[in-house]
Amino acid sequence: MKVTVVGAGAVGASCAEYIAIKDFASEVVLLDIKEGYAEGKAMDLMQTASLNGFDTKITGITNDYSKTANSDVCVITSGIPRKPGMTREELIGINAGIVKTVSSNLIEFSPETIIIVVSNPMDTMAYLVHKSTSLPKNKIIGMGGALDSARFKYRLAEALQGPISDVDGMVIGGHSDTGMIPLTRLATRNGVPVSEFLSAERLNEVLEATKVGGATLTKLLGTSAWYAPGAAVSAMVQAIACDTKKVFPCSALLEGEYGFNDICLGVPVVLGKNGIEEIVKITLNDAEKATMQESAKGVKAVNDLL
Numbered sequence: 001m002k003v004t005v006v007g008a009g010a011v012g013a014s015c016a017e018y019i020a021i022k023d024f025a026s027e028v029v030l031l032d033i034k035e036g037y038a039e040g041k042a043m044d045l046m047q048t049a050s051l052n053g054f055d056t057k058i059t060g061i062t063n064d065y066s067k068t069a070n071s072d073v074c075v076i077t078s079g080i081p082r083k084p085g086m087t088r089e090e091l092i093g094i095n096a097g098i099v100k101t102v103s104s105n106l107i108e109f110s111p112e113t114i115i116i117v118v119s120n121p122m123d124t125m126a127y128l129v130h131k132s133t134s135l136p137k138n139k140i141i142g143m144g145g146a147l148d149s150a151r152f153k154y155r156l157a158e159a160l161q162g163p164i165s166d167v168d169g170m171v172i173g174g175h176s177d178t179g180m181i182p183l184t185r186l187a188t189r190n191g192v193p194v195s196e197f198l199s200a201e202r203l204n205e206v207l208e209a210t211k212v213g214g215a216t217l218t219k220l221l222g223t224s225a226w227y228a229p230g231a232a233v234s235a236m237v238q239a240i241a242c243d244t245k246k247v248f249p250c251s252a253l254l255e256g257e258y259g260f261n262d263i264c265l266g267v268p269v270v271l272g273k274n275g276i277e278e279i280v281k282i283t284l285n286d287a288e289k290a291t292m293q294e295s296a297k298g299v300k301a302v303n304d305l306l
């Protein structure tokens with residue numbers, strides 16, 4: 001399994017590190033436009049191999065896409081992150097051009113690859129890759145829901161004062177401060193609905209904290225987060241590499257599912273060796289359906305800026 005990660009910045013390097021530590025890929029190529037940057041990150045990471053016990057070979061490349069040839073999975077993290085006070089949507093002006101060029105370069109050398117889009121505004125960037133390349137829809141996957149769900153579980157465990165491993169929950173909808181939909185109704189603590197333990201008011205606090213999870217970290221860090229984003233991507237790459245058929249909420253091109261068309265939006269999908277192997281249809285109640293409509297409206301408005 002050869003994985004290319006474009007953008008050797010905070011998220012790209014974190015993603016490469018987690019993939020290597022899990023030791024399921026033979027090779028990770030890190031590519032960046034900044035001269036020597038990816039080479040430096042790759043060398044630094046390789047010097048952790050004997051300490052962390054992995055055999056994955058990580059190489060760094062400055063903008064030479066021939067070295068990415070025949071990648072099974074390509075991850076796009078290139079582009080600018082937001083600063084405190086900004087929305088993800090404000091990044092579209094710079095990131096759209098980067099994502100379009102990078103995806104076309106990747107496909108030239110790896111025509112059969114699966115692409116995971118991370119750069120923000122992610123749902124619109126995933127849509128852009130659909131519109132500007134000829135890859136089939138199962139091979140273009142936006143990463144947002146896996147991260148948002150991890151943050152949801154963190155907030156739930158905090159409210160429950162219990163271990164995160166006891167908690168399950170999912171966030172669907174657009175990957176934005178206002179558009180994401182933590183499904184509190186379906187979240188569980190060891191199989192029991194969380195509403196058995198938490199008041200409606202406390203659950204609403206969990207929901208709101210989850211939605212602004214990225215903004216909260218951006219304010220604290222001065223730039224957006226990278227550890228959990230890198231871990232979320234690596235979990236998705238692992239599901240594809242190991243053909244696990246695990247369910248992740250991902251931004252997928254919808255053609256009628258959930259009543260939407262011509263949009264990439266976060267929905268539960270089965271990930272396996274073919275990328276998105278199935279879009280899982282869950283029954284939403286009327287309130288959740290209305291929130292999903294609002295979320296889609298927000299994503300469409302950003303898509304219209306392309």
Ligand SMILES: NC(=O)c1ccc[n+]([C@@H]2O[C@H](COP(=O)([O-])OP(=O)(O)OC[C@H]3O[C@@H](n4cnc5c(N)ncnc54)[C@H](O)[C@@H]3O)[C@@H](O)[C@H]2O)c1
Nearest residue numbers: 007009010011032033078079080081118119120122143229
């Ligand atoms: N979808 C998500 O859940 C999620 C999570 C975290 C970050 N992000 C997004 O990921 C992107 C990267 O964030 P970061 O914190 O790693 O930023 P960063 O600035 O640390 O890294 C970005 C890297 O991209 C490189 N780059 C820029 N243009 C390039 C090009 N044309 N080709 C190759 N490399 C290029 C830069 O040199 C830089 O090293 C941002 O857009 C951020 O908003 C998304």
Ligand SMILES: O=C(O)C[C@H](O)C(=O)O
Nearest residue numbers: 082088120214215224225
């Ligand atoms: O918040 C951001 O801008 C980055 C990313 O989308 C995140 O959720 O961490």
